[in-house]
Amino acid sequence: MRKGVFGFPPASRSNLTRFMGRHMHQLATAGGSEKPLLALRDINMTFGGVRALKNVSFDVRPGEVHCLAGENGCGKSTLIKIITGVYRPADGASIEYDGESYSHMSPVTAQDRGIQVIWQDLALFPEMSVAENIAFQTVLGRWPKLVDYNRMRQIAKDALARLGVTLDVDLPLKEYAIAQRQIVAIARALVGEAKLVFMDEPTASLTQSETDHLLDIVRGLSASGVAVVFVSHRLAEVLEISSRITVLRDGALVGVYPAAGMTQSRITELMTGKTFDQQVRAKSRDGQPVVLDVKGLSRPSQFEDVSLTVRRGETLGITGLLGAGRTELALTLFGMLKPASGTISLEGKPVHFSSNRDAIRAGVAYLSEDRLSLGLIQPQSIADNLVISSLDKVLSGGLLSEERKRSLVARWIGDLGVKIGLQQDAISTLSGGNQQRVAIAKWLATDPKLLILDAPTVGVDVGARAGIFDIVARLAESGLAIILISDEVPEVYFNADRVLHMAQGRIVGSYDPRTSSLADIEGAVYA
Amino acid sequence: MNAIIERVKTVLGPEMAGPGLAFLAVVLVFGIASPQFLSAATFGSVAFQLPELGLLTLAMLLPILTGGLNLAITFTANIAGLTLAWVLQANGGADAGPAAFMLGSVLAILVGAASGVIMGLVIAFTRAHPILVSLSMMIFLRGLGEFLTRGGDVSGFPAFIGPLGHGSLLGVPVPLIVFVVCVLAWHVLLTRSKLGFNTYMIGSNLEATRYSGINTRKVIVLVYALSGAMCAIAGIIMLARFNSVRIGHGESYLLITVLACFLGGVNPFGGFGRVIPVFVALVVLQLLSSGLNLVGANQHLATAVWGLLLAGVMVLRFVATKFKISFVRKET
Numbered sequence: 086m087r088k089g090v091f092g093f094p095p096a097s098r099s100n101l102t103r104f105m106g107r108h109m110h111q112l113a114t115a116g117g118s119e120k121p122l123l124a125l126r127d128i129n130m131t132f133g134g135v136r137a138l139k140n141v142s143f144d145v146r147p148g149e150v151h152c153l154a155g156e157n158g159c160g161k162s163t164l165i166k167i168i169t170g171v172y173r174p175a176d177g178a179s180i181e182y183d184g185e186s187y188s189h190m191s192p193v194t195a196q197d198r199g200i201q202v203i204w205q206d207l208a209l210f211p212e213m214s215v216a217e218n219i220a221f222q223t224v225l226g227r228w229p230k231l232v233d234y235n236r237m238r239q240i241a242k243d244a245l246a247r248l249g250v251t252l253d254v255d256l257p258l259k260e261y262a263i264a265q266r267q268i269v270a271i272a273r274a275l276v277g278e279a280k281l282v283f284m285d286e287p288t289a290s291l292t293q294s295e296t297d298h299l300l301d302i303v304r305g306l307s308a309s310g311v312a313v314v315f316v317s318h319r320l321a322e323v324l325e326i327s328s329r330i331t332v333l334r335d336g337a338l339v340g341v342y343p344a345a346g347m348t349q350s351r352i353t354e355l356m357t358g359k360t361f362d363q364q365v366r367a368k369s370r371d372g373q374p375v376v377l378d379v380k381g382l383s384r385p386s387q388f389e390d391v392s393l394t395v396r397r398g399e400t401l402g403i404t405g406l407l408g409a410g411r412t413e414l415a416l417t418l419f420g421m422l423k424p425a426s427g428t429i430s431l432e433g434k435p436v437h438f439s440s441n442r443d444a445i446r447a448g449v450a451y452l453s454e455d456r457l458s459l460g461l462i463q464p465q466s467i468a469d470n471l472v473i474s475s476l477d478k479v480l481s482g483g484l485l486s487e488e489r490k491r492s493l494v495a496r497w498i499g500d501l502g503v504k505i506g507l508q509q510d511a512i513s514t515l516s517g518g519n520q521q522r523v524a525i526a527k528w529l530a531t532d533p534k535l536l537i538l539d540a541p542t543v544g545v546d547v548g549a550r551a552g553i554f555d556i557v558a559r560l561a562e563s564g565l566a567i568i569l570i571s572d573e574v575p576e577v578y579f580n581a582d583r584v585l586h587m588a589q590g591r592i593v594g595s596y597d598p599r600t601s602s603l604a605d606i607e608g609a610v611y612a
Numbered sequence: 613m614n615a616i617i618e619r620v621k622t623v624l625g626p627e628m629a630g631p632g633l634a635f636l637a638v639v640l641v642f643g644i645a646s647p648q649f650l651s652a653a654t655f656g657s658v659a660f661q662l663p664e665l666g667l668l669t670l671a672m673l674l675p676i677l678t679g680g681l682n683l684a685i686t687f688t689a690n691i692a693g694l695t696l697a698w699v700l701q702a703n704g705g706a707d708a709g710p711a712a713f714m715l716g717s718v719l720a721i722l723v724g725a726a727s728g729v730i731m732g733l734v735i736a737f738t739r740a741h742p743i744l745v746s747l748s749m750m751i752f753l754r755g756l757g758e759f760l761t762r763g764g765d766v767s768g769f770p771a772f773i774g775p776l777g778h779g780s781l782l783g784v785p786v787p788l789i790v791f792v793v794c795v796l797a798w799h800v801l802l803t804r805s806k807l808g809f810n811t812y813m814i815g816s817n818l819e820a821t822r823y824s825g826i827n828t829r830k831v832i833v834l835v836y837a838l839s840g841a842m843c844a845i846a847g848i849i850m851l852a853r854f855n856s857v858r859i860g861h862g863e864s865y866l867l868i869t870v871l872a873c874f875l876g877g878v879n880p881f882g883g884f885g886r887v888i889p890v891f892v893a894l895v896v897l898q899l900l901s902s903g904l905n906l907v908g909a910n911q912h913l914a915t916a917v918w919g920l921l922l923a924g925v926m927v928l929r930f931v932a933t934k935f936k937i938s939f940v941r942k943e944t
């Protein structure tokens with residue numbers, strides 16, 4: 086089912102290999118002790134009194150895959166923006182690139198000299214065609230200032246062919262899934278004769294097999310002499326793809342390490358300065374009463390014949406690839422989608438929700454996977470985001486009481502250990518981990534019996550994830566029934582009492598973390 | 613002392629800075645330019661001119677806070693005014709009694725609210741853009757009004773209605789009292805009621821508000837219904853002030869209400885904005901036109917100056933934000 090996600094016809098992968106072969110001579114010295122392509126020294130950057138970078142040095146060798154690792158806020162993006170000329174570092178910095186020295190870069194110089202960035206949001210135009218997206222910069226810069234669509238199409242086809250990918254260059258980009266858009270962004274970078282490509286979280290929204298294809302492409306780029314700086318939260322692929330790893334913490338350089346011999350837990354320690362010891366938390370909850378009982382639930386083309394139970398105090402993990410129907414199932418339990426058939430019972434009583442308001446009243450809470458646009462109202466205050474779903478609790482004589490609101494918010498902020506400035510600060514000013522804690526508090530304030538957590542660690546730093554799961558464990562211990570949905574198998578493995586594997590809308594496997602190994606479940610999910 | 617300033621700041625909010633400064637500037641400039649400016653006469657003229665524009669601005673404010681717009685406000689006001697006029701004429705015209713006036717006013721408010729409910733339902737259920745929906749309503753109401761009145765004035769109302777437009781109670785103009793009551797009602801609605809809370813949330817992110825368990829459709833319908841009802845109150849005041857109803861009355865106010873909202877610090881994309889700064893912005897606009905009048909400028913020039921004022925405030929706000937950002941920007 087997942088074959089050919091990038092539009093690879095079976096033959097085109099050999100295309101990529103041929104391309105790699107042609108440029109192999111350039112690879113010969115990559116990773117050796119030759120002169121670096123890029124060398125930064127004494128980089129300092131201050132934003133309004135906050136030192137974002139402190140005396141950072143950073144080297145990239147020609148044709149290597151170099152990983153830049155660190156938690157959110159550690160200075161990775163600032164460093165990339167200095168290299169690409171968006172920011173100007175403090176005086177005393179030296180930037181050497183491809184044989185020339187600069188005190189700072191400008192965006193135009195950086196592009197002209199072959200430095201390209203693929204930002205996480207890709208910066209593409211969904212309404213425009215694939216060809217336009219790939220070739221517009223090259224074509225528009227030329228005289229006469231008329232658009233030559235044939236040339237554009239040819240440039241796009243050539244760039245995609247270099248990656249060994251076939252896409253219809255005339256289709257609007259929005260017709261393609263995120264994985265193919267990623268490829269389009271890479272193709273655009275290549276049109277500009279890139280020597281150094283930065284990729285910011287390129288795999289964040291890709292499934293495992295799509296990620297594998299992307300990593301193949303990155304290897305191909307590297308083999309052709311293009312240096313790739315890879316920024317990713319997923320440490321497994323960081324180890325798989327890169328030859329060296331530079332770790333930043335709080336704006337300072339921790340060190341540069343060869344990838345060989347590194348482990349995920351060691352990188353996490355370096356990034357956070359803390360040690361983590363993950364253990365399976367699963368327990369049997371068989372004696373507890375059943376809170377949620379789902380039988381034969383179906384919604385055509387989304388999920389089929391799903392039956393499951395969650396007991397008081399139990400954390401049920403659901404994992405599977407994106408598109409497996411996990412979120413649709415959760416939204417159905419939350420009353421925002423209607424099932425075509427099957428039954429949902431809460432504490433033994435069958436329920437029929439006509440909206441999520443009914444579900445919330447019945448004690449179901451749903452933490453959205455999309456915190457930025459569905460989970461929280463980003464421009465509004467921390468306090469308002471926290472009370473929005475339980476406004477009745479802050480009424481006094483029918484009117485909202487600032488006093489009650491403040492004390493309710495203060496209680497939850499304290500209880501969940503959220504670090505905030507003022508309650509009326511916009512929620513967008515908080516880090517991902519703290520935002521997620523507020524989102525959890527918002528639902529706990531509704532006194533739920535069942536809490537559905539859909540991908541609760543998306544956009545949350547490695548260090549803050551453990552804190553979120555500590556809260557989840559505590560909530561379960563207090564008797565809440567929890568459904569934990571994640572496409573990162575280790576998360577459900579270590580934090581759930583039982584794990585269900587969902588694929589193509591069906592539950593295809595059930596595991597007990599105490600008797601199954603992580604590798605077993607990962608093997609089944611990523612097969 | 614600092615604590616007091618902080619307290620005043622939190623009560624007034626950041627939206628107050630623009631209109632507050634504009635208010636001081638206008639009072640200062642015209643106070644110096646014309647000795648008659650700081651007088652009871654100025655107060656009187658402002659007090660009588662403020663309510664019509666002010667009530668219509670309140671009607672515009674709620675939809676803007678949800679991220680929408682109500683372009684039908686002036687025609688809703690006049691259709692509501694026609695409703696009242698029709699009830700009065702059916703009950704003896706100039707001889708109609710207070711009971712007929714009461715009945716007519718209630719009907720007028722219901723008609724205004726109905727116009728809002730229809731727009732609200734269309735916006736909430738079809739997700740059509742409020743500009744298009746309210747534009748359709750505006751054109752429909754204008755056509756309907758012109759058809760009903762043949763494009764002319766409807767007049768001949770009982771004398772006791774007059775004071776509602778130009779009478780005074782204990783020295784305070786009656787329309788001003790009506791307006792201030794409405795301002796306070798809107799202030800309480802927006803700061804203390806669930807509906808007000810949800811209005812702001814919808815203005816920032818409708819889907820996230822829906823995911824939080826808020827009946828967003830109900831909120832939108834109520835918001836436009838209240839907007840329509842407020843138009844009707846404006847329509848009743850206009851009827852009393854002009855002693856006539858004409859479908860085109862106050863048409864030029866339509867975009868001025870939008871200007872007053874933005875001058876009062878309301879976010880044009882919704883989600884943020886408070887009633888009191890908008891009130892101050894309205895006072896500034898009226899003071900400005902009265903002041904220009906006093907120094908002998910053509911009254912049409914006042915409108916031009918209003919436009920310049922708004923543009924100036926936008927530029928200042930941009931500069932202020934930019935200045936602030938360079939101090940607080942943090943990198944992730």
